[in-house]
Amino acid sequence: MSSNNHFKVNPKNMLIQFWYNIHIDPLLLITILMVIGVGLLILFSAGSQSLSLLYRQIIRFGIALIIMLVFAQIPPRKYYQWIPTVFAFGMVLLVSVLVIGHIGKGAQRWLNLGIMRFQPSEIMKLVVPMMIARYLHDKTLPPKTKDLFIASLIFLVPTFLTAKQPDLGTAIMIACSGGFVLLLAGLSWRVIVAFSTLLITSGPIVWHFMHTYQKNRVLTFLDPERDPLGSGYHIIQSKIAIGSGGVFGRGWLEGTQSHLQFLPEHATDFIFAVCGEEFGFIGSMILLLMLLAIVMRGLYISARAQGTFSRLLAGSITLTFFVSFFVNIGMVTGILPVVGLPLPLVSYGGTSMLIILIGMGILMSIHTHRKLF
Amino acid sequence: MTRRLTLKNYDQETQLFTKRLLVTALLVGLLATGLIARLFYLQIIQHGKYTTLSIRNQMALIPIEPNRGLIYDRNGVLLADNVPSFSLDIIPARVENLNETLSALQKQFTLDDDTIKLFNKHRHQHRAFEPVPLKMKLTEKELALFYVNQYRYPGVIISARLLRHYPEGKYFSTALGYVGRINEREMNEVDHVNYSASNYIGKMGVERSFEDELHGVVGYRQAEVNASGEVARILKQYDPIPGDNVYLTIDSNLQKAAHKALGSMRGAVVAIKTDTGEVLALVSHPSYDPNLFINGISVKKFQSLQNSPNKPLYNRALRGQYPPASTIKPFISLGGLQDNVITPKTAIHDPGWFNIPNNQHIYRDWKYGGHGMVNLKNAITVSCDTYFYHLALNLGINRIDNILGQFGFGEKTFVGLSEELPGCLPSPEWKMHNQHQHWYIGDTIISGIGQGLMLATPLQLASYTATLANRGIRRRPYLLMKTVKPDGHIEQTMPIEDTPVMLDKPEYWETVIDAMQQVIISEHPKGTGFRFGLNPPYTVAAKTGTAQITRPKKYETMRENDIPKHFRSHSLFIAFAPIKDPKIAVAIVVENDKLAPIVARKVMDAYLAPGSKNT
Numbered sequence: 001m002s003s004n005n006h007f008k009v010n011p012k013n014m015l016i017q018f019w020y021n022i023h024i025d026p027l028l029l030i031t032i033l034m035v036i037g038v039g040l041l042i043l044f045s046a047g048s049q050s051l052s053l054l055y056r057q058i059i060r061f062g063i064a065l066i067i068m069l070v071f072a073q074i075p076p077r078k079y080y081q082w083i084p085t086v087f088a089f090g091m092v093l094l095v096s097v098l099v100i101g102h103i104g105k106g107a108q109r110w111l112n113l114g115i116m117r118f119q120p121s122e123i124m125k126l127v128v129p130m131m132i133a134r135y136l137h138d139k140t141l142p143p144k145t146k147d148l149f150i151a152s153l154i155f156l157v158p159t160f161l162t163a164k165q166p167d168l169g170t171a172i173m174i175a176c177s178g179g180f181v182l183l184l185a186g187l188s189w190r191v192i193v194a195f196s197t198l199l200i201t202s203g204p205i206v207w208h209f210m211h212t213y214q215k216n217r218v219l220t221f222l223d224p225e226r227d228p229l230g231s232g233y234h235i236i237q238s239k240i241a242i243g244s245g246g247v248f249g250r251g252w253l254e255g256t257q258s259h260l261q262f263l264p265e266h267a268t269d270f271i272f273a274v275c276g277e278e279f280g281f282i283g284s285m286i287l288l289l290m291l292l293a294i295v296m297r298g299l300y301i302s303a304r305a306q307g308t309f310s311r312l313l314a315g316s317i318t319l320t321f322f323v324s325f326f327v328n329i330g331m332v333t334g335i336l337p338v339v340g341l342p343l344p345l346v347s348y349g350g351t352s353m354l355i356i357l358i359g360m361g362i363l364m365s366i367h368t369h370r371k372l373f
Numbered sequence: 374m375t376r377r378l379t380l381k382n383y384d385q386e387t388q389l390f391t392k393r394l395l396v397t398a399l400l401v402g403l404l405a406t407g408l409i410a411r412l413f414y415l416q417i418i419q420h421g422k423y424t425t426l427s428i429r430n431q432m433a434l435i436p437i438e439p440n441r442g443l444i445y446d447r448n449g450v451l452l453a454d455n456v457p458s459f460s461l462d463i464i465p466a467r468v469e470n471l472n473e474t475l476s477a478l479q480k481q482f483t484l485d486d487d488t489i490k491l492f493n494k495h496r497h498q499h500r501a502f503e504p505v506p507l508k509m510k511l512t513e514k515e516l517a518l519f520y521v522n523q524y525r526y527p528g529v530i531i532s533a534r535l536l537r538h539y540p541e542g543k544y545f546s547t548a549l550g551y552v553g554r555i556n557e558r559e560m561n562e563v564d565h566v567n568y569s570a571s572n573y574i575g576k577m578g579v580e581r582s583f584e585d586e587l588h589g590v591v592g593y594r595q596a597e598v599n600a601s602g603e604v605a606r607i608l609k610q611y612d613p614i615p616g617d618n619v620y621l622t623i624d625s626n627l628q629k630a631a632h633k634a635l636g637s638m639r640g641a642v643v644a645i646k647t648d649t650g651e652v653l654a655l656v657s658h659p660s661y662d663p664n665l666f667i668n669g670i671s672v673k674k675f676q677s678l679q680n681s682p683n684k685p686l687y688n689r690a691l692r693g694q695y696p697p698a699s700t701i702k703p704f705i706s707l708g709g710l711q712d713n714v715i716t717p718k719t720a721i722h723d724p725g726w727f728n729i730p731n732n733q734h735i736y737r738d739w740k741y742g743g744h745g746m747v748n749l750k751n752a753i754t755v756s757c758d759t760y761f762y763h764l765a766l767n768l769g770i771n772r773i774d775n776i777l778g779q780f781g782f783g784e785k786t787f788v789g790l791s792e793e794l795p796g797c798l799p800s801p802e803w804k805m806h807n808q809h810q811h812w813y814i815g816d817t818i819i820s821g822i823g824q825g826l827m828l829a830t831p832l833q834l835a836s837y838t839a840t841l842a843n844r845g846i847r848r849r850p851y852l853l854m855k856t857v858k859p860d861g862h863i864e865q866t867m868p869i870e871d872t873p874v875m876l877d878k879p880e881y882w883e884t885v886i887d888a889m890q891q892v893i894i895s896e897h898p899k900g901t902g903f904r905f906g907l908n909p910p911y912t913v914a915a916k917t918g919t920a921q922i923t924r925p926k927k928y929e930t931m932r933e934n935d936i937p938k939h940f941r942s943h944s945l946f947i948a949f950a951p952i953k954d955p956k957i958a959v960a961i962v963v964e965n966d967k968l969a970p971i972v973a974r975k976v977m978d979a980y981l982a983p984g985s986k987n988t
Binding site: 140141180183184185186237239240241243244245247256257259261276280281284285288296299303308311312315319326329333 | 382
């Protein structure tokens with residue numbers, strides 16, 4: 001079980017030892033950089049070839065990558081120690097956002113911290129699974145009913161608060177990140193099946209509490225032609241963009257759907273449609289496979305992790321990452337409703353990308369710090 | 374902590390975790406396969422469908438208006454031009470609050486409510502991202518005013534376009550008519566595709582009747598448009614084909630001379646080139662400025678034109694149906710000679726009145742006391758009514774209608790203008806059919822002096838006179854001399870000859886024409902056309918006419934000069950010259966005044982003797 005043994009067996013591999021020493025997983029880093037590179041290409045096209053937009057995104061990536069490496073240096077033990085405080089702080093932020101939003105009478109996701117605007121619900125995507133992982137770390141697995149109940153509360157309360165903002169996309173991601181920890185912790189299949197059944201049957205009730213625009217999104221998802229110029233427009237135009245790409249695509253910077261403004265939000269949530277239009281099936285497959293490579297690496301790291309906290313956390317971060325791009329691509333290709341989630345590492349925007357890369361930093365930390373956490 | 378750690382079964386937990394990880398990895402694989410399948414479906418199976426949709430999204434055919442053909446007179450003088458003009462256009466889709474913008478613009482450019490109304494009407498005929506003209510023909514000052522304030526009006530633009538312009542409009546409106554904005558009814562009648570970019574259509578006159586020649590063929594721009602419908606770039610352009618340039622038979626100098634000759638009088642002048650049938654002048658006076666109508670005349674201005682006592686909008690030359698009065702006499706005479714009812718020597722005694730035997734009704738001659746003994750020639754020269762009462766009675770209405778019909782009375786001349794009216798050649802059948810009354814012998818008698826139900830337009834009179842000048846050869850009057858296609862190809866109009874008026878003896882023509890020559894020169898007896906003036910530098914055959922108009926009984930016995938002007942008779946005058954080798958035939962109507970011969974002199978001088986003192 002000791003990490004030293006492992007490296008003594010492979011003494012030739014000095015290079016790997018070097019990466020371990022600086023707490024970087026080169027495979028993960030390279031895949032991430034490749035996705036970012038392809039993403040910047042797409043963004044340059046989607047952003048009307050605006051160099052300033054590209055520079056801004058590059059600077060963000062630069063900063064976020066440095067932050068990722070900083071997080072990779074922190075051993076999992078530290079996360080384990082700090083997470084209750086961070087979680088409490090996050091909850092306070094979430095509540096205050098709701099209160100301020102309530103006073104401001106409108107959707108409020110951002111907290112203005114003076115120098116930067118900050119979306120507390122985003123960090124909960126990391127904080128919640130960490131908190132649950134920590135909670136389950138010293139419990140017996142599979143978790144007992146009481147533990148299960150408390151663990152559920154840890155992710156359901158922030159999910160609910162986020163959904164209240166209302167930010168359905170992020171809420172789903174928080175729920176997923178928490179749920180994945182439970183799933184990996186050995187939650188019995190019966191509970192999972194029962195819960196899923198409950199979720200499906202509770203549909204009408206959830207429907208009742210949904211905002212009109214959320215209802216519209218679901219209706220439009222079920223039948224995009226229902227409102228071709230209103231909420232169905234996004235899906236129709238995005239399908240046209242992807243479908244017209246064909247096998248090889250129309251070529252970089254040659255997409256008409258995005259350049260002629262038919263495709264809405266083509267630099268943010270719908271950026272995958274630009275990829276589909278300009279790089280075709282082959283280009284989409286390459287991007288998809290690179291994203292899947294990150295997931296595979298994450299699952300591998302998770303499998304090799306030493307402690308309960310680490311492996312649960314690594315697994316959850318990885319699966320949440322998968323879900324985030326699965327939901328995004330699913331929504332852009334019209335098999336999932338439009339929920340307003342960016343494509344990780346590709347879409348223009350700061351907060352979500354930073355959270356993803358911090359998650360990747362934590363994965364690297366878990367992989368390169370061999371301690372029982 | 375230590376206690377719990379001992380309770381945890383690491384191996385078992387690791388096994389459980391690994392199993393779960395494998396399951397989720399499988400799930401990830403499944404879901405990813407789902408995405409790949411979806412992409413495969415969209416991008417490979419449905420590729421064709423979405424490509425079509427994408428092209429349909431981005432492609433637009435933008436029609437381009439063809440330039441309207443120009444109109445020239447017979448000598449190449451430009452009568453209708455296209456001039457560049459700036460207009461204030463609004464793109465409704467780009468304006469946030471249309472009403473606010475409109476009222477701000479209305480204040481800034483002092484637009485009247487009609488302009489706003491018109492704009493709102495046109496707005497509904499355009500798509501939201503197409504510019505809709507608000508104000509046409511901006512002055513330089515207005516242009517400057519707009520550019521200074523442009524930032525206040527997003528979605529408002531200045532566009533340049535070609536606008537119809539009639540350089541000396543009021544002289545030519547009788548023949549040219551005008552163009553105006555296409556209305557919905559017209560849009561339904563024309564070829565939608567060819568008019569998809571056109572804003573104007575001929576409403577009257579040549580502009581309307583030769584619309585097909587003048588309009589041209591629409592062009593297209595194949596353009597890539599963005600989601601708001603704005604053009605991103607032009608891919609292909611099919612240039613429009615401009616309309617044909619049209620050369621009219623009108624002589625602009627003569628046309629202007631005719632207008633000037635009418636001066637402050639109301640009336641019409643039509644002049645025809647006898648050897649071809651070309652219409653040299655087509656004048657209704659006073660006229661209007663056709664430029665007023667191009668962009669929609671305001672209701673107020675239109676009403677002031679409409680209600681003007683001089684009726685400038687009334688096209689007397691084409692639509693003024695007057696009793697031909699005594700101008701009919703030469704034609705009736707020809708009928709009498711041809712049917713052997715009279716000979717050139719037939720004479721009667723005119724006591725100043727006429728009655729049918731065994732009938733009390735008296736038909737008076739225009740001259741109290743009569744003309745005494747008159748033969749045919751004198752009867753024409755002095756316009757003896759009694760002579761023609763006799764002749765009409767002896768000819769009978771059928772033979773009168775026959776000879777007049779041969780000249781074309783009662784039919785349109787088919788000069789090529791759709792608004793032309795046919796006049797009226799009454800017959801017993803016509804009267805029964807239209808007025809449900811029997812034909813009386815009196816109807817026949819007054820037909821002899823061109824009164825009663827008989828009506829003719831100045832254009833018709835000029836045409837009959839030309840036939841007379843040509844000794845029976847009928848050349849159909851026409852206005853379109855030639856069209857010049859954009860490629861330079863010229864299409865010349867060939868004169869059309871209708872069935873000629875055939876007389877048994879050609880000298881009948883000379884008998885009547887000789888008498889008509891006397892109308893202006895005879896001193897004893899004095900010809901009725903003496904006002905034409907002495908010593909024209911060419912020979913003239915003419916005939917006067919005095920068309921009585923319905924007026925209150927109390928004026929019947931009064932002298933013409935004593936009754937109010939608008940109850941006075943119209944004077945008519947037909948003439949051609951020179952007699953031997955005719956060049957021009959004219960018909961003149963002057964309303965409520967007797968000066969038609971003077972007008973005729975000025976017009977004929979202008980054509981035959983330009984530079985003489987009368988022009």
